[in-house]
Amino acid sequence: MSKAASKIIEKPKSAGPATVFINARLLDPASSRDEPGGLLVKDGIIADLGSHLRRNAPEGATVIDCKGHVLAPGLIDAQVFTGEPGYEHRETLKTASHAAAAGGVTTIVVMPDTNPVIDQVSLVDFIQRRARDNALVHVHTMAAMTKGLKGEEMTEIGLLKRAGAIAFSNGKSSVVNTRVMRNVLSYAKDFNALVVHHTEDPYLSGSGAMNSGEVASRLGLPGISKIAETITLERDVRLVEMTGGRYHAATISCQESLDVVKAAKAKKLPVTCGVSINHLTLNENDIGPYRTFFKVRPPLRREEDRAAMVQGLANGDIDVIVSSHDPQDADTKRRPFAEAADGAVGLETLLSAALRLVHSGDVTLPAMLKALTINPARLLGLHSGRLAKGAIADLVLFDPGEPWVVNKDLLRSRSKNTPFDEAKMQGRVLRTVVAGETVYEYAGVERT
Amino acid sequence: MTSKPNSNALKVFPRRHLLTCEGLSANEINFVLDLADKAADHIRQNGKKRDVLDGRTLINLFFESSTRTQASFEMAGKRLGADVMNMNVATSSVTKGETLVDTAVTLNAMRPDIIVVRHHAAGAVELLSQKVDCSVINAGDGAHQHPTQALLDALTIRRAKGRVAGLTVAICGDILHSRVARSNINVLNALGAQVRLVAPSTLLPSSPERLGTEVYTDMWKGIDGVDVVMMLRLQRERMDASYVPSSREFFHFFGLDHEKLARAKPDALVMHPGPMNRGVEIASTVADHSRSVIREQVEMGVAVRMAVLEALSAHLPSFKDVA
Numbered sequence: 001m002s003k004a005a006s007k008i009i010e011k012p013k014s015a016g017p018a019t020v021f022i023n024a025r026l027l028d029p030a031s032s033r034d035e036p037g038g039l040l041v042k043d044g045i046i047a048d049l050g051s052h053l054r055r056n057a058p059e060g061a062t063v064i065d066c067k068g069h070v071l072a073p074g075l076i077d078a079q080v081f082t083g084e085p086g087y088e089h090r091e092t093l094k095t096a097s098h099a100a101a102a103g104g105v106t107t108i109v110v111m112p113d114t115n116p117v118i119d120q121v122s123l124v125d126f127i128q129r130r131a132r133d134n135a136l137v138h139v140h141t142m143a144a145m146t147k148g149l150k151g152e153e154m155t156e157i158g159l160l161k162r163a164g165a166i167a168f169s170n171g172k173s174s175v176v177n178t179r180v181m182r183n184v185l186s187y188a189k190d191f192n193a194l195v196v197h198h199t200e201d202p203y204l205s206g207s208g209a210m211n212s213g214e215v216a217s218r219l220g221l222p223g224i225s226k227i228a229e230t231i232t233l234e235r236d237v238r239l240v241e242m243t244g245g246r247y248h249a250a251t252i253s254c255q256e257s258l259d260v261v262k263a264a265k266a267k268k269l270p271v272t273c274g275v276s277i278n279h280l281t282l283n284e285n286d287i288g289p290y291r292t293f294f295k296v297r298p299p300l301r302r303e304e305d306r307a308a309m310v311q312g313l314a315n316g317d318i319d320v321i322v323s324s325h326d327p328q329d330a331d332t333k334r335r336p337f338a339e340a341a342d343g344a345v346g347l348e349t350l351l352s353a354a355l356r357l358v359h360s361g362d363v364t365l366p367a368m369l370k371a372l373t374i375n376p377a378r379l380l381g382l383h384s385g386r387l388a389k390g391a392i393a394d395l396v397l398f399d400p401g402e403p404w405v406v407n408k409d410l411l412r413s414r415s416k417n418t419p420f421d422e423a424k425m426q427g428r429v430l431r432t433v434v435a436g437e438t439v440y441e442y443a444g445v446e447r448t
Numbered sequence: 449m450t451s452k453p454n455s456n457a458l459k460v461f462p463r464r465h466l467l468t469c470e471g472l473s474a475n476e477i478n479f480v481l482d483l484a485d486k487a488a489d490h491i492r493q494n495g496k497k498r499d500v501l502d503g504r505t506l507i508n509l510f511f512e513s514s515t516r517t518q519a520s521f522e523m524a525g526k527r528l529g530a531d532v533m534n535m536n537v538a539t540s541s542v543t544k545g546e547t548l549v550d551t552a553v554t555l556n557a558m559r560p561d562i563i564v565v566r567h568h569a570a571g572a573v574e575l576l577s578q579k580v581d582c583s584v585i586n587a588g589d590g591a592h593q594h595p596t597q598a599l600l601d602a603l604t605i606r607r608a609k610g611r612v613a614g615l616t617v618a619i620c621g622d623i624l625h626s627r628v629a630r631s632n633i634n635v636l637n638a639l640g641a642q643v644r645l646v647a648p649s650t651l652l653p654s655s656p657e658r659l660g661t662e663v664y665t666d667m668w669k670g671i672d673g674v675d676v677v678m679m680l681r682l683q684r685e686r687m688d689a690s691y692v693p694s695s696r697e698f699f700h701f702f703g704l705d706h707e708k709l710a711r712a713k714p715d716a717l718v719m720h721p722g723p724m725n726r727g728v729e730i731a732s733t734v735a736d737h738s739r740s741v742i743r744e745q746v747e748m749g750v751a752v753r754m755a756v757l758e759a760l761s762a763h764l765p766s767f768k769d770v771a
Contacts, residue, residue, distance in 0.1 A: 146690075154690040156697040183690045186649040190665040243649065 018042045019436065020057045021397070024066035026050075028073060028387035029370035039071060041393040044436035049387055066397055069430060072369055073385050074106025074137075074394035075351060076376040078196075078274060079250060079322035081172075081343065083414075084130065085123075086115025091327035091414045093127070097135035099325070099347040099413040101440040104396035104429035107138040107384060108325075108347070109376075112149065113171035119144035119155045124163040136439040137432075138394070140166040140380070145184050145195060151175040154184050158191050166380050167194040169250065172297060172342070174200050174232050181236065185245030194379065196248045197236060199257070200298065204228035209338040211284045211299040219290065221338055224299050226254040233257050237264045240271055248379060249273040251324060253298040255308035262317050272379055273317075275309050276324035277346055281353045282306070282419060292333045292340035293419045296324070313371060314363045320379060321371040323350040327415030345413045349420045355400055355427035365400065395433040402428045454483070454500075457762035464763045465577050465584045466756055468593045469634035477638055481603050483755035488603075488748060491527060500758050501530035504561040508534045509551075510587070511567040516722060516746065517587050517596075521564045524753035528761075530562070548572055552579040561764050562757065565589075570627075583760045591625050597721055598631035600752040602639060604745050605676055608717055613640030618664075618671045618712075620646040621680035621702060621729050624653050624691070628721045629680060633659050646670030648702060650691045667702050672711045678719045679704050682729045695728045705731040709739075717741050 022038040026049060038053025039046060040061065057063045077100065083090035093110070100108050110127065112118035118127060124141055131139035143165035147153045157168060168188060174197065175181040181197075188195050205228040210216050212223025233249055237260060240247045252258060252273050264271035278296050283303045287294045294300060312318040326343025333340050346353075354372065357363040377385025384394045408421040432440035460479040490498070506525040508518050518534065525532040535555075546554075548567070552575075555563065562583045565573045570590030577584035588594040606612050617636050623629045623645050636643050643661045645652065656663045664670030671677050682698055692698045699705075704718065718730075718740040726732045735742060 147693075152690070154693045156693045158693075158701050159697050180690050183650045187692070190648050 018047065018058065018061040019064060020053060020061040021064045021066050021071055021395070022053060022055060022057055023068060024054075024071035024397070025068060026387060027070050027366065027369060029366045030073070030374035030386035031388065032366070033387065034366060036068070039387065039395070041433070041436045044393055046387060046389055046391050046393050048389060064431070069397055069399045070365075071387075071395060071397050073373040073387055074396045074432065074434065075104050075372045076107040076109075076380070076382065076385050077105045077323050077325065077347065077350065077372075078109045078320055078376045078380065079111060079276070079324050080108040080347065081111045081113060081324075081326040083327060084114065085126065089414070090329050092134070093131050093139060094134040095412065095414040096325070096327075096347065097131070097137045097139065099345070099411065100137045101432045101434070102412050102429065103323075103348040104351045104398055104432050105137060105323075105347055106394035106396065106432060106434045107140065107382065109140045109142060109166060109380065111171050112142055112144040112169060117144050117149050117171075118142070118165075119147050119149070121156065121159050121163045124160055124165050128164055137434050138384070140164070140382075142167045142169040142196060144168070145170050145188075146175060146180065149173055151177055151180060154180065154187060157184075157188050157193050161191050161193050167196045167248070169196040170198060172198055174198055174202065176202060178235060178239070182239050182243060185239050185247065186243040189243055189245040192246070194246045194248060196250050198250045198297075199229050199232040199236060199252070201228045201232050204231065207338070208299070210287060210295065211301045213284070213302060215284045215287065219287075219337075226256055226301065226305070229253060229298055230256040230260060233260050237269065237271060240264070240269050241267070244270070246270045247272075248320075251276045251279065251298060251322065252318070253279045253301050253309065254305045258308055258312045258317060265317070272319040274320035274322050275313065275318050276322050277350055277353050278324065278344055278419065279306060279309050280313065280321065281356055286419065290337040292335065292337055293344060293417050293421070295337060295340050295342050296326070296344050297342040310357055310362045313357070314367055316367070319371065320376045321350075321354060321368070323347050325413070327413055328417045329415050333417050343417065344419045345411065345415055345417055347413065348411055349406060349418060349425070351396070351398060351429055352404075352425040352427050353420060355425075358400065359426055393433060393436040395431075396429060397431040397433075398427060398429045400427040402426070404428050454758055454762045457759045461759045461762070464760065466595050466760065467574050467577060467584065467586045469595045469598050469631040469638075470593070472634065472638055474638050474640070477599065477602065477635060480599055480752065480755045480759055481606060483758055484599070484603050484748065484751040485607070487754040487758075488751035491750060491754075497527060497529060499529040501525060501528040501561075501761055504530045504761065504764065505559075506530045506532045506562045506564065506757070507555060507560045508532065509537065509555070509563055509565045510535070511537045511565070511572070512588070514566055514587070516749070517566065520746075520749040521585075521587065521753050523750050524757055527750070528754055528757055530757070548576060549579055552576045556580040556582070562760065583764065585756060585760070588627050590627065591630070592627050593631050594627040595631050596749070596753055596756055597628050598635040599756070600745060600748040601632055601678065601719060601721070602635050603748045603752055604719065604741050605717065607748070608741055608744070609675065612636065615675040616642040616644065616673065617676040617678060618644040618646050618674045619678045619680065620667060620670065620704065622651045622682050622691075623647045623656070623680065624651045625683050626680050632678065633661060644670055644674065646702070648692060667708055668711055671708060674712045674716055676717045676719060677704060677709065677712055679730050680721065681723060682725055684725065684728070695725070699728055703727070703729050703731065704734050706734060709734055715739070719745060721745065
């Protein structure tokens with residue numbers, strides 16, 4: 001048999017028909033573009049965009065009329081908990097991706113808090129294969145930074161990163177042992193790996209169930225002090241200064257933490273931070289009569305803290321908004337408040353809830369979208385999150401003005417623990433496009 | 449009765465103890481290496497015994513277990529005609545609570561000529577040397593120094609390459625906990641070699657660049673174009689403390705395999721102080737490769753220790769003085 005005869009034949013790329021989005025308001029925070037125009041997609045890639053395509057569709061292309069609505073890069077959600085593997089009754093990669101698609105989210109980053117914990121190369125591979133076969137949107141996984149998320153032994157950061165882990169997290173828990181955290185940051189730096197940390201001193205927060213303060217006192221619930229968050233964050237910043245490791249505070253929730261991050265940035269340290277949509281739009285008063293769907297981690301804080309988070313977002317001090325989508329079902333939520341699990345689903349309401357901040361005049365639309373597109377893309381080293389020629393065609397088309405009422409029974413997520421049930425929203429997703437393929441299209445008023 | 453003490457040693461190597469390589473001059477090092485060269489030739493002959501240390505007593509005092517270093521010193525001492533005593537510290541008064549200083553004073557009362565000491569604590573050998581009248585050789589103290597290892601490494605390089613000056617040597621692996629690395633940095637720098645340290649940040653001491661080395665956390669870059677690759681043993685017990693996540697990952701990124709070795713010069717030497725963890729810091733096939741001089745290192749170990757004993761013995765009081 002001659003060598004020349006055999007060759008590898010790669011799967012031919014399908015040269016599907018081009019799609020053009022006309023009559024859109026092109027909004028791209030990465031390039032500060034905000035103009036009427038159109039966008040051409042070929043082979044899953046943005047082939048062209050600009051005002052010249054506003055009305056003119058190239059011949060043969062499928063035309064989608066955006067009717068003047070906003071066409072922006074698909075959202076990137078850097079913190080999504082699912083139940084796969086281990087708790088599939090709460091959420092699978094598939095159902096999470098359906099929720100994401102309905103929320104205009106084209107990339108989700110799933111957290112390692114599963115059973116088993118994503119702390120080995122084979123499990124990173126498992127997530128990637130399951131996502132490839134079942135998910136509608138792009139799925140990346142963070143890997144655990146310590147084995148079993150126990151905070152004791154570092155994981156194989158080099159091999160996990162090579163296998164595709166996009167960042168390293170200790171999930172919903174903090175690494176308490178300072179030496180371990182130092183070693184993780186130091187070691188991660190050698191691989192240019194990003195360390196994402198939930199900052200909370202577990203000894204200080206103890207059995208706390210909600211924000212420490214007046215409301216907790218009235219409700220008779222043990223409180224979680226803000227400084228439990230800030231102390232750990234301050235320690236981490238010191239360690240970043242010592243080691244040079246890239247560090248992202250997963251979700252901060254109070255002014256004091258924001259001050260720590262701002263000071264670190266002023267020192268040019270490689271420190272960034274995120275905030276969850278819940279802490280931008282809700283406060284501890286929403287808990288009302290022990291509503292467990294408002295029990296999240298970090299806990300909802302006072303109104304002043306929420307306002308500080310919004311201000312931090314508007315100023316650009318907060319880099320990233322996440323949904324912190326965390327599906328919990330009746331067995332974990334329908335319990336006395338202190339015993340109920342933390343977490344709220346959020347993928348499907350993420351954009352609508354964030355638009356509240358725009359409608360209230362606190363944050364501009366580009367500033368808000370920046371924290372959901374290009375900022376997380378840069379943080380995680382993704383090439384999406386922008387409208388640019390040659391970029392992947394991950395898009396969201398939304399009407400910022402469309403009013404609607406959230407109905408938890410219509411959520412695509414397998415779990416229905418939304419804090420926004422029956423909330424009035426203004427602005428909703430009309431279409432979601434992943435790599436040029438429409439994965440969600442709003443068909444008008446939805447019914448149960 | 450004894451042969452004359454090496455009169456050059458009195459001038460060129462004016463030391464009673466060998467405790468550290470820090471501060472050793474190129475002259476001193478080369479003097480020892482020249483003596484060791486001769487010793488190496490001598491021990492390849494059939495008649496190995498010499499009488500330089502005839503009538504002298506050498507005590508091997510090892511507070512940390514060791515096979516090769518202790519055997520090497522014992523053999524070196526015996527080949528020079530000394531009476532060698534191995535103190536098994538595990539069953540001695542040390543385990544009954546005696547302090548290091550008391551042990552030193554007790555041994556000193558027995559009037560040995562040379563004590564070879566290994567101890568798990570940095571600085572312990574220096575402390576002991578202050579309490580005795582005889583010569584003391586440091587055979588490894590904590591993560592501080594292991595002078596005879598660095599000298600035998602230099603001899604091995606010099607014999608294989610004809611020189612040390614101008615060569616680039618990459619010391620790779622667990623630098624943080626390595627006394628071998630620290631001694632080698634001193635000796636190689638004194639002899640005019642360029643030293644690189646290659647390790648993950650978690651296994652580097654702080655301010656490594658201040659030690660007169662270049663520092664690399666990427667091994668492919670770190671051994672690019674080097675003349676010598678010196679591997680260190682990964683102390684597996686360190687893995688529990690999260691310095692490195694696993695031996696698998698360590699081998700992947702910091703173990704010496706053929707792929708990484710291909711980055712070094714084609715005639716690069718591969719060295720390891722032993723004992724090796726095959727498949728952790730060094731691939732078996734690399735350890736047994738023709739470029740590997742690991743066995744020569746062991747052979748040169750006896751020669752260098754003979755040279756050190758000979759150089760130090762020149763400073764011992766003669767029998768006449770004592771009488």
